Amino acid sequence: MEPFRRHTAIAVPYDQPNVDTDQIIPARFLRRKRSSGFASFLFHDLRQDEQGRENPDFILNKPAYRKAGILVADNTFGSGSSREQAAWSLVDYGIRSVVASSFGDIFYNNSFKNGLLPVRLADDIVRGLRAQLHATPGSQMTIDLEEQVVIGPKGDRYPFEIEPFRKRCLMLALDDIGITLEYEKQIAAFEQTYKGRRPWVAR
Amino acid sequence: MAPRTLFEKVWDDHTVLVRDDGQTLLYVGRHLAHDGSYHAFDFLKARKMKVRRPDLTYATPDHGVSTATHDLASITDPEQLEVVRALTANSAEHGVMLFDLDDDRQGIVHVVGPEQGITLPGLVMTCGDSHTSTHGALGALAFGVGASDVYHVLATQTTWQKKPKAMRITVEGKRPAGVTAKDIILAIIGKIGTNGGNGHVIEYAGSTIRSLSIEERLTVCNMSIEAGARAGMIAPDDTTFAYIEGRPFAPKGADWKRSVDYWKTLPSDSGATFAREVALDAAALAPMVTWGTSPEDVAAVTDVVPDPARETDADRRAAMQSNLEYMGLKPGTPLSQVPIDRVFIGSCTNARIEDLRAAAKIAKLGKVKVPSWVVPGSSLVKKQAEQEGLDQVFRKAGFEWRESGCSMCVGMNGDVVAPGQRCASTSNRNFRGRQGRGSRTHLMSPEMAAASALAGRIADVRDYLKRV
Ligand code: SF4
Numbered sequence: 001m002e003p004f005r006r007h008t009a010i011a012v013p014y015d016q017p018n019v020d021t022d023q024i025i026p027a028r029f030l031r032r033k034r035s036s037g038f039a040s041f042l043f044h045d046l047r048q049d050e051q052g053r054e055n056p057d058f059i060l061n062k063p064a065y066r067k068a069g070i071l072v073a074d075n076t077f078g079s080g081s082s083r084e085q086a087a088w089s090l091v092d093y094g095i096r097s098v099v100a101s102s103f104g105d106i107f108y109n110n111s112f113k114n115g116l117l118p119v120r121l122a123d124d125i126v127r128g129l130r131a132q133l134h135a136t137p138g139s140q141m142t143i144d145l146e147e148q149v150v151i152g153p154k155g156d157r158y159p160f161e162i163e164p165f166r167k168r169c170l171m172l173a174l175d176d177i178g179i180t181l182e183y184e185k186q187i188a189a190f191e192q193t194y195k196g197r198r199p200w201v202a203r
Numbered sequence: 204m205a206p207r208t209l210f211e212k213v214w215d216d217h218t219v220l221v222r223d224d225g226q227t228l229l230y231v232g233r234h235l236a237h238d239g240s241y242h243a244f245d246f247l248k249a250r251k252m253k254v255r256r257p258d259l260t261y262a263t264p265d266h267g268v269s270t271a272t273h274d275l276a277s278i279t280d281p282e283q284l285e286v287v288r289a290l291t292a293n294s295a296e297h298g299v300m301l302f303d304l305d306d307d308r309q310g311i312v313h314v315v316g317p318e319q320g321i322t323l324p325g326l327v328m329t330c331g332d333s334h335t336s337t338h339g340a341l342g343a344l345a346f347g348v349g350a351s352d353v354y355h356v357l358a359t360q361t362t363w364q365k366k367p368k369a370m371r372i373t374v375e376g377k378r379p380a381g382v383t384a385k386d387i388i389l390a391i392i393g394k395i396g397t398n399g400g401n402g403h404v405i406e407y408a409g410s411t412i413r414s415l416s417i418e419e420r421l422t423v424c425n426m427s428i429e430a431g432a433r434a435g436m437i438a439p440d441d442t443t444f445a446y447i448e449g450r451p452f453a454p455k456g457a458d459w460k461r462s463v464d465y466w467k468t469l470p471s472d473s474g475a476t477f478a479r480e481v482a483l484d485a486a487a488l489a490p491m492v493t494w495g496t497s498p499e500d501v502a503a504v505t506d507v508v509p510d511p512a513r514e515t516d517a518d519r520r521a522a523m524q525s526n527l528e529y530m531g532l533k534p535g536t537p538l539s540q541v542p543i544d545r546v547f548i549g550s551c552t553n554a555r556i557e558d559l560r561a562a563a564k565i566a567k568l569g570k571v572k573v574p575s576w577v578v579p580g581s582s583l584v585k586k587q588a589e590q591e592g593l594d595q596v597f598r599k600a601g602f603e604w605r606e607s608g609c610s611m612c613v614g615m616n617g618d619v620v621a622p623g624q625r626c627a628s629t630s631n632r633n634f635r636g637r638q639g640r641g642s643r644t645h646l647m648s649p650e651m652a653a654a655s656a657l658a659g660r661i662a663d664v665r666d667y668l669k670r671v
Contacts, residue, residue, distance in 0.1 A: 017522050018397055018497045022634040027615045031267070031282035034242060034350075045636050050622070074518065076398045079431065080634060082333040084242070084349030102398050105433050106333055110349035127518070163365060164224040176351070177250070180359045183220060183228060187361060190219040190230055197216075200454030200462050201232050201326065203258040203300070 001115035003173040004145050007096045009069025011141040011153070012059055013130035019073060020080035021107060025089045027081075038085055039092035064138035072129050072141075073100040078107025078118075087114045097143040099150060101126045112166050115173065117143060119150055119160045129153075145171060206472035208369040209438050210404040213344040213469070217327040219361055228361050232326035232343075236262035236299065236353070237312045240331045241286045243353035244293040256360045257298035261321050261452075264290050264304060265311045266615050270578050270605040273304045283616060297357075308451075310581020310607045313337040313551035317421060318581055320450025324439035324466040329356050334551050334631065335434075336427040340420035341447065342439035342469055344404065347428065367433045368478035370403035371471075374411040376486035381665040383561070384419035385553060385629070385648035387411065387483070388426040389491040393501040395481060400432030403479060406471065407437050411485040417446040418557040425552045426631050429498040438470035490664055492538055493633045493646040495526045500633070502538060504651065504663045510534035529635055530643050531623070539663050541645070544624040546575035546656040547638070548602075548649050550612035553629035554580030558649040559588050562629075563596040565653035565667050571601035572659030576618075578610040602656065614639045627655040 029041040046058050054061050060068065071090070077100040078086060087110045090098065096116060101123040103111075111118045121129075132153050133139060139153035145167060150158045168174065180187075195202060207215070219228040236243075240262070247254070254260060267283030278284040287304070294301035302308035308319060313334050316322040324342030329335060331353035338345035348362065356362055372391055392399070405427050407420075415423065420437050427435025437443075444463055447453045454462040489503035502509070511523040511534065527534065532541065548554070548562050559579065577597050579585035585607050588594055594604045611618040612630035619639025620626045626644050629652050630637075633644035645661060654662040 015518065015521070016525075017518070018499075020497075020632070020634045022632070022637050026636055026640070027613050030239065030615065031241075031286050034245065045640055050640065076401075076431065079397055080333065080428070080632060082331060082347040082349050084351060087349070102401055104431070105401065106347055106349060110351065113349065113351035163226065165222065165226045165363075176355055176363060177252075177358055180228065180355065180361060180363070186220050186228075187230075187359060191360075194217075194230060198232070198325075198462075198465075200458040201259070201323070202256075203452070 001173050004096060004115055004117050004170045006142065006144045006146060007069065008140055008142040009096070010065060010067050010138055011070040011072055011133055012065040012068035013133040014059060014071050014073045015130060017074040018076045018079055021078055021083050021086040021104070022080055024078065024086040025083065030083055030085050034088065037092050038089040042089035042093045062137070069094050069096055070141050070143060071095050071098045072126060072133060073098055074126065075101045075123065077103050079104035082106045084110040087111045087116050091116050099126060099129065112170060113176065115170065117145060117170060119143060121150060121158055121160055125158050206474035208471040208475045208477065209342065209406055209436055209469055210344055210369050213325055213327060214366065216325065225365060226363050227366055229327055229364050231259065231329050231356050231360050231362055233321055233328050234260040234356050235312045235316055235321070235328065235330035235335070236260055237332065238264040238267045238286045238290045240353050241289040241293065242350040243331060243357055244289065246350070246354040247357050252358050254297040254299060254357045259360060260299045260357065262290055262294050262299050263302040263309050263312055263315050266609045266613060268304060268608040269616055270608045270610045270618055273606050275304065278616070280617060307582045307586060310584065311551045311554065311609055313425065314555060314580035314584065317341060317417065318583060320447055320453030323447065323453065324443060325469055329362060333428045334425055336432065337421050337425040337551055339427065339434050339436035340417060340424040341443050342436060342466065344434055344436060346434045368403045369406065370400060370432070370479040371406045371408055371477040372481045372483065373409035374407065374483045374485050375409045376411055376484050378411060378485045378488065381490050381650065381668055382485070382488045383648040383650060384415055384422040386488055386491045387485065388423045389493070389498065389501045389646065390488050391483060392426065392430045392498045394483065395430055397429060397497050397499045398431045400427065400430040403432050405430065405432045405435045407435060412437060413440065416557060417442060418555045421555065422552055426498065429631055439466045490648065490651050492651065492661055494530065494532060494538060496529055496633055496635050498631070498633060498646060500526065504538055504661065506538055508532045508534050508536045508538065538661050540660060542625070542660045543573055543627045543645070543655055545573050545620060545626050546571070546652050547611040547626055547628040547630065548576065548652050549578030549580070549610050550630035551580060552631045553649045554578060554584065556584050556587050558629065559584065559593050562649040562653040563593045564671055565650050565657070565664060566597055566600040566602060568667055568670055569600065569657040571656040573656060575602045575656040576605055576611065577602050578605040579607045582607050611638055613637065627652045627661060
């Protein structure tokens with residue numbers, strides 16, 4: 001995974017609320033190997049019709065947004081299925097950050113494991129950003145993780161919250177397992193007492 | 204100690220450590236795996252790691268299996284075949300208990316867990332699947348995780364989590380005839396919305412919930428994820444203990460008494476606080492059916508398709524219009540007049556034996572007007588249903604009787620609803636394309652789905668119940 005510090009890119013406004021992960025990547029592509037790349041599956045059934053022809057009305061297919069690296073959504077982005085492939089398809093496409101007023105819990109968690117930064121901002125701010133992006137298609141935004149601020153297309157700044165642990169992992173591209181293994185002693189000690197307390201759990 | 208909720212007690216019991224920044228390393232009591240867990244096994248392999256506690260993981264193939272037969276040869280998609288095979292190989296390599304395709308214990312992982320006594324009160328459980336929330340029906344804290352977290356659990360038997368908030372939904376009153384557990388949870392989602400439980404663990408409480416059987420509770424907790432919650436839970440009680448006792452992986456002998464004594468301490472203390480409280484009157488409910496592309500787009504079967512023109516928020520109005528367009532529905536149409544193209548009775552929400560019994564009761568009353576499938580939630584459910592003659596009831600009414608698996612709930616195995624077709628489904632997601640590209644899904648209870656199959660349109664099960 002790529003470290004995330006400061007990301008400036010074309011931002012695409014995505015107006016639909018409740019974008020479930022089935023829409024982000026349909027189930028039939030989930031079994032591909034991670035290494036095979038997931039960019040072409042992002043919003044697959046919205047981006048192209050059944051004959052594989054591009055849908056010109058779909059926002060990512062519009063010339064101004066083809067190189068988008070930030071997605072500004074509505075509410076409850078990434079709800080539904082736990083498929084981490086949703087995050088894979090976004091990062092593989094080049095989208096490193098999604099801004100929304102709320103996220104599906106599991107999608108939110110999965111994003112961090114893949115160098116994708118989900119940013120929560122208030123509903124009116126998110127709407128405002130989308131309106132600005134619609135007004136000037138193809139304009140850029142910046143997500144500054146270090147400073148914890150979103151910089152809108154007009155230079156307006158919106159601070160955001162993020163847990164320090166997640167911030168650190170993302171900035172240093174730290175892998176969870178590596179961190180957890182440092183706590184091996186505590187895990188082993190826990191396992192001992194757990195076995196005594198709840199002997200029926202293990203087989 | 205300060206009064207604690209059910210969820211906090213289970214959380215505390217599995218806390219390995221809390222970092223200064225609030226992240227908790229939670230121990231995973233039992234972990235469930237399925238064919239979709241293969242990415243996680245791949246990651247493990249890439250790092251040359253072993254499963255830390257193979258005795259705490261249980262696996263069964265479900266998403267990609269064929270429901271025509273359980274022969275591997277029936278899996279026509281090479282990718283699905285590969286991952287179903289990979290589960291067999293990975294389970295053998297790591298010493299994980301597997302209920303494979305030729306095993307009666309195979310089934311949808313969330314049906315198998317409770318059925319086998321793997322799911323127990325007071326456990327933290329994870330699985331690489333969002334409907335892991337199902338297991339909370341027995342008083343476990345169970346949540347779905349993505350592939351990276353599955354890998355983390357396999358490697359360390361732990362998971363990093365931020366503590367969610369507690370939320371309580373209290374349902375009181377007697378359910379009218381025809382109102383099932385599915386209708387209760389659909390009504391809850393309609394009320395609080397698909398984001399209503401975000402950041403929370405929902406505890407379902409109240410006399411109505413207490414009166415539910417375990418299978419009904421599983422249906423309720425299953426759709427906690429559709430309410431946006433991290434997990435759903437119901438306090439363990441005598442109903443729970445009676446359900447668990449004697450199941451293969453449940454505690455036995457001296458452990459049984461000891462575990463029950465412990466489980467009795469789990470219900471939320473009086474005085475425990477919930478960040479959010481919601482109340483629902485069961486007596487006021489009717490059978491529910493979804494009309495849109497999110498489970499929150501739900502109404503009583505006696506209602507009409509809502510009119511976007513009445514929505515004051517412009518963004519919401521536009522979204523609603525586009526959803527109705529996708530669904531091919533006109534505002535004002537009575538839901539009970541919407542014709543359907545097929546019926547799916549199955550999924551981890553509603554494919555347990557009680558669901559099939561309830562659907563069969565209605566199926567007895569006529570013949571299906573559209574292609575209709577019954578896909579049992581596990582091979583044991585299938586066997587039980589056959590012993591009771593339910594398969595014959597369904598077959599006589601013209602239903603197709605299939606092998607167990609996820610099937611048309613997600614359409615990964617090739618069981619799909621054709622583009623533009625409308626399906627009455629007992630599953631949990633009416634997302635666009637969920638049951639196949641261009642599919643239109645109406646979620647409802649098994650009784651409602653069976654009634655709809657006989658009517659060839661969305662039907663009010665109460666019109667049939669009079670004749671039972
Ligand atoms: S039945 Fe449907 S919701 Fe349940 S685990 Fe299978 S695919 Fe997921």
